[in-house]
Amino acid sequence: MAVERLATRLTKVKRRINLAVDRSGRKSGEIKLVAVSKNHPIDKIKYLKEQGISNFGENRVQELLDKAAEIDKITWHFIGHLQRNKVKYLMRIQNCQLIHSLDSWRLAKEIDKRARKNECIMPVLVQVNVAEDENKFGFKLEEVEEFLKKAVKLKNLVIKGLMTVVPYADDPELSRPFFRRLTDLKSDLVQKGYDLEELSMGMTNDFEVAIEEGATIVRVGTALFGKRGDYQ
Numbered sequence: 001m002a003v004e005r006l007a008t009r010l011t012k013v014k015r016r017i018n019l020a021v022d023r024s025g026r027k028s029g030e031i032k033l034v035a036v037s038k039n040h041p042i043d044k045i046k047y048l049k050e051q052g053i054s055n056f057g058e059n060r061v062q063e064l065l066d067k068a069a070e071i072d073k074i075t076w077h078f079i080g081h082l083q084r085n086k087v088k089y090l091m092r093i094q095n096c097q098l099i100h101s102l103d104s105w106r107l108a109k110e111i112d113k114r115a116r117k118n119e120c121i122m123p124v125l126v127q128v129n130v131a132e133d134e135n136k137f138g139f140k141l142e143e144v145e146e147f148l149k150k151a152v153k154l155k156n157l158v159i160k161g162l163m164t165v166v167p168y169a170d171d172p173e174l175s176r177p178f179f180r181r182l183t184d185l186k187s188d189l190v191q192k193g194y195d196l197e198e199l200s201m202g203m204t205n206d207f208e209v210a211i212e213e214g215a216t217i218v219r220v221g222t223a224l225f226g227k228r229g230d231y232q
């Protein structure tokens with residue numbers, strides 16, 4: 001493992017985050033970095049953990065289970081499309097602290113049911129397909145409030161905020177309007193009384209713009225771990 005390169009990349013990502021935080025007049029404590037470790041080996045996760053990174057994101061349940069079995073004291077984030085029949089396995093992970101990708105009412109009911117069996121309350125984010133990209137999961141902007149009305153009644157899940165994955169673009173400025181729309185939706189819903197804190201938005205290519213637009217969680221893979229090769 002090329003440890004020096006990991007260390008260099010981590011330093012760079014931290015610097016990029018700090019610059020964006022300064023530019024936007026925010027505080028660094030407001031932004032949580034989730035290191036997206038999908039398709040990267042456990043050694044790299046262990047190394048970043050030693051460097052003080054404690055939040056890691058995975059998009060496949062099996063891969064997350066395998067990794068969680070090998071390393072403890074990590075906060076895991078599930079960021080991929082979650083099939084209902086896999087929800088019960090996620091509940092086995094002690095520190096699965098946040099599911100970012102709640103994208104249907106049926107999935108909400110399943111998470112609620114499994115969490116109840118497990119005697120826990122699962123924190124989730126509602127995934128919003130802001131760009132209405134056919135290849136992506138998530139609610140449309142205008143569907144979110146209707147969904148929240150129903151979902152807040154589920155006792156064993158707690159909705160912490162909103163998440164989005166926007167279409168990849170070389171120019172990160174193209175992500176800005178999508179991020180802004182999600183931030184506006186969150187403010188609107190907060191005004192209506194919904195207790196939403198988190199905005200999970202921004203990846204390697206556009207996390208600075210996301211921070212400028214109000215992200216509280218950025219999900220960064222490639223900029224930390226290097227390329228994932230052919231996978232993805």
Ligand SMILES: *Cc1c(COP(=O)(O)O)cnc(C)c1O
Pocket residue numbers: 036038059079080165203204205219220221222223
């Ligand atoms: C892979 C992935 C990321 C990280 O992507 P990078 O461009 O490598 O930073 C973030 N969010 C989700 C949902 C992902 O699937």
